[in-house]
Amino acid sequence: MTTSSPTPQEEYIENIQSQMRKGFLEFCIMLILHDGAMYTTDIMRSLKSANLIVVEGTLYPLLNRMRRSGLLEYEWQESSSGPPRKYYRLTADGRAMSHQLTDTWQNLNDTIHLLEQ
Amino acid sequence: MTIKKSITINIAQTLIRIDEDAYEKLHTYLESVETYFADTEDAAEVVSDIEHRIAELLTEKTTTAHPSISVDDVAQVIAAMGTPADFAGTTDNEAPSSHSSAGSHEKSDNNTPRRLFRDADNAVLAGVCSGIGNYFGTDPVFIRIIFIVLFFASGGTALFFYILLWIAIPPATTVSEKMEMRGEKVTLENLKSRAQQFATQEQIAQTQKNIERGAKEFATEAQRIGRRLGSKIEYWATHGGRVILRILGIVMSILGIVFLSCLIWLVFIAIRPDITHVRLSDIETRIELE
Numbered sequence: 001m002t003t004s005s006p007t008p009q010e011e012y013i014e015n016i017q018s019q020m021r022k023g024f025l026e027f028c029i030m031l032i033l034h035d036g037a038m039y040t041t042d043i044m045r046s047l048k049s050a051n052l053i054v055v056e057g058t059l060y061p062l063l064n065r066m067r068r069s070g071l072l073e074y075e076w077q078e079s080s081s082g083p084p085r086k087y088y089r090l091t092a093d094g095r096a097m098s099h100q101l102t103d104t105w106q107n108l109n110d111t112i113h114l115l116e117q
Numbered sequence: 118m119t120i121k122k123s124i125t126i127n128i129a130q131t132l133i134r135i136d137e138d139a140y141e142k143l144h145t146y147l148e149s150v151e152t153y154f155a156d157t158e159d160a161a162e163v164v165s166d167i168e169h170r171i172a173e174l175l176t177e178k179t180t181t182a183h184p185s186i187s188v189d190d191v192a193q194v195i196a197a198m199g200t201p202a203d204f205a206g207t208t209d210n211e212a213p214s215s216h217s218s219a220g221s222h223e224k225s226d227n228n229t230p231r232r233l234f235r236d237a238d239n240a241v242l243a244g245v246c247s248g249i250g251n252y253f254g255t256d257p258v259f260i261r262i263i264f265i266v267l268f269f270a271s272g273g274t275a276l277f278f279y280i281l282l283w284i285a286i287p288p289a290t291t292v293s294e295k296m297e298m299r300g301e302k303v304t305l306e307n308l309k310s311r312a313q314q315f316a317t318q319e320q321i322a323q324t325q326k327n328i329e330r331g332a333k334e335f336a337t338e339a340q341r342i343g344r345r346l347g348s349k350i351e352y353w354a355t356h357g358g359r360v361i362l363r364i365l366g367i368v369m370s371i372l373g374i375v376f377l378s379c380l381i382w383l384v385f386i387a388i389r390p391d392i393t394h395v396r397l398s399d400i401e402t403r404i405e406l407e
Contacts, residue, residue: 060170065159
């Protein structure tokens with residue numbers, strides 16, 4: 001029971017890190033879905049293998065929020081084992097948004113490179 | 118223990134075989150997830166997504182050599198899915214005020230209404246007195262003393278009211294019900310700190326047991342006997358009618374068989390008295406020969 005509580009500084013760093021990750025994760029989901037519809041669990045596996053999410057539970061609220069914003073849509077597909085599965089894909093809006101985000105990312109990346117020199 | 122009760126549950130239209138204790142753990146977890154997402158717009162959808170994935174993970178864990186999901190399996194699934202505490206950083210449905218109250222869960226003095234439940238955790242018989250004690254925010258000992266005084270003063274009539282309350286008041290079984298019983302707000306922070314409290318409570322109980330084992334065991338034994346008696350009475354109150362009917366049925370059928378065989382015997386004697394006589398004397402002579 002001796003888990004020391006994080007210092008204010010550590011908390012601050014953690015906060016900034018999670019802020020940075022927030023938009024990034026959405027962008028990555030859009031990149032993953034660029035090639036076509038994908039089963040939720042497979043989306044999760046890709047994100048997990050890239051160390052983008054730690055716990056799976058965080059993905060589902062995110063996907064639902066993106067769907068509500070009109071970036072993603074899903075359809076049910078029969079599966080050979082078990083109940084039907086949700087397959088997500090990008091909407092036209094989502095595709096446009098992902099192009100925009102690619103530009104944004106490019107700009108950010110350039111800035112970082114410039115500052116690092 | 119090698120014997121465990123195992124049940125079948127239906128989660129996201131998938132049938133899973135699971136140990137009873139593992140089910141309890143899973144149920145508590147899903148309840149906390151549901152509470153966490155309750156305020157969000159797609160609560161139902163998100164919870165069903167999570168259930169769907171849990172079903173998938175549990176199916177992967179089920180093999181012919183390991184047919185029933187254990188507590189460890191559930192713990193692994195929870196670790197993979199994450200607890201509401203893990204979601205807090207990445208989802209934006211967090212209430213801004215929840216951080217200030219972290220750690221100290223809101224007590225009875227705020228306006229959260231208490232609900233009357235039977236408190237089986239602190240029960241002597243059925244937890245009626247401890248439940249009432251929780252409801253009024255007093256030590257259940259006072260309620261018990263009042264009840265005992267009333268019992269003698271009323272010449273036993275108070276017992277009837279106890280049984281009436283026993284039947285009328287539901288027991289607090291889930292974590293949120295137990296918190297409602299104590300007038301605590303059911304929020305994520307409270308659920309978390311409550312879970313931690315349960316853990317420390319267990320530790321305290323452990324050390325206490327070690328130090329004053331004798332006294333403690335005596336007390337728990339007395340409480341257990343009381344509770345067992347209580348559950349027996351409860352069982353009889355609900356199943357009593359059926360049990361009595363069954364016993365009556367058995368007695369009636371035994372009587373019937375005896376009556377029928379007597380009747381056959383009598384008819385037999387009436388028709389062929391000589392045969393029965395011979396048979397009886399046969400036995401007699403054989404006994405004599407020996």
